[in-house]
Amino acid sequence: MKYKDRFMYYFSHAHLLDLQRDKTEKKFEDLKFMGKYVDYNYLLLEWKENFVNVKVATPEEAFLGLAEDKPIIDYFNFDELFDDEVFNSSPAMQLAKEVFKKQFSSTLKLNLASNLDTQPEAKELWQKLIPDLKDEYTLKEWMQQFSHMSDALFNDKSVYKDLRRFALDELQLSSKYNIDIESINFNDDLRGTPIQQSFLDFVEKAKPNNDRHPEHKELDYFTTAYNCLNILGIDKEPNKKAKFINTFHDSLHAYYAAHCDYLISEDEGLLLKAKVIFKLLNIDTKVLHVNDFEKTIGQLSGIIDEDAKSYLTLLRHDLSKGLVINNKQSLRYNREYTTIKASQNHFGFFNRLDYIRDQDDGLIVVLYRDSLNLSKFTSYKEFEAVTNKIVKVMGLDKYLKGEYTEEDTEQIINGEWCGRTWEIDEFEFCLEINKGTNKFSFSIIL
Secondary structure: OOOOOOOOOOEEHHHHHHHHOOOOOHHHHHHHHHHHHHOOEEEEOOOOOOOOEEEEOOHHHHHHOOOOOOOHHHHHOHHHHHOOHHHHOOHHHHHHHHHHHHHHOOEEEOOHHHHHOOOHHHHHHHHHHOOOOOOEEEHHHHHHHHHHHHHHHHHOHHHHHHHHHHHHHHHOOOOOOOOOOOOOOHHHHHHHOOOOOOHHHHHHHHOOOOOOOHHHHHHHHHHHHHHHHHHOOOOOOOHHHOOHHHHHHHHHHHHHHOOOOEEEEOOHHHHHHHHHHHHHOOOOOEEEEHHHHHHHHHHHHOOOOOOHHHHHHHHHHHHHHOEEEEEEEOOOOOEEEEEEEEEEEEOOOEEEEEEEEEOOOEEEEEEEOOOOOOOOOOOHHHHHHHHHHHHHHHOOOOOOOOOOOHHHHHHHHOOOOOOEEEEEOOEEEEEEEOOOOOOEEEEEEO
């Protein structure tokens, strides 16, 4: 696996959902093959967590830990729920049972039947999604109808095709209005169509109102935006190929990829929609077809220097010729900051340099990572990979510490990581978690 030491490959929950649909044993061969690249790097947004994190699991381990794939309707069996022994275990639980039953009996006035009486084509379509069209539902009835709608979209291919065909025929966004999602003005172009609002305004209104799990609002917004490109027909996918479950899983692939530097795929539809959503949401994840990635992998992997002297040559090049993106004077200290975009990732990770001219402490260069994507984590595997690359270049540090060990992980977890420190000629090099920014950093002090 060429350049595997230069990249960190991740798999996500979306990959497992894809394989869960495979009822043969071949999926276990796919999981094993995937594991050769991704090791234990599993991206997952847990039910109660606010952001995606890296879990330590191989693809096979993560897949075997998945819950059984059951129809959504099975999760809304209220009679079975309230007959559970837990609700009859004490007077307090019996009282809770009555409160829940009262809540589920409350009325929702949606006026679905009335609004659709004048639109026979739309009514026929909605009845495939919601068999029992009424103006009022109890909360219990509506949740059961909603589960029917979800199952119809996921399991009945014709329902989604009919829904999408209705959007194509009624809105005519691609045919009559010639909406191009790759246009620089795409977001605002929809204002002059029957949508009568920007694409992102439309998404804001279309996204689920997930008050029970507000921590997932970023996921809900992203996947809604992605799926709207397909539902509205403006991704120009032929309707005969459109499948809701495929598009939904692809939206999850794009969401998890938005936490990485690159999304690599051979699925042209996924690449196009992901590229559009990344651009609209200012996410700096690069989209590459697998063939293009193979052609440019050497260039993308950067240069790994063999010794400190050759590394200093790269450092001097970026300090003198790198792209300056900010310059400011400190309000607290007698120092000036110049922020430079690195010409390539130093040690395969750091992409920013702060060149600090301090009147008291001299010259300091701080390397760190600044990613304009959804990532809010640095994994222990990244700490390990970067530490080992620097140790390979610099050798043992002044305290005779070398490659990354389990002790480093424990220290990071406890907030006690000492990192590594080298003194070479007039330079001091420090690999650390910066106390001011709390970022994983590599500092050079002259």
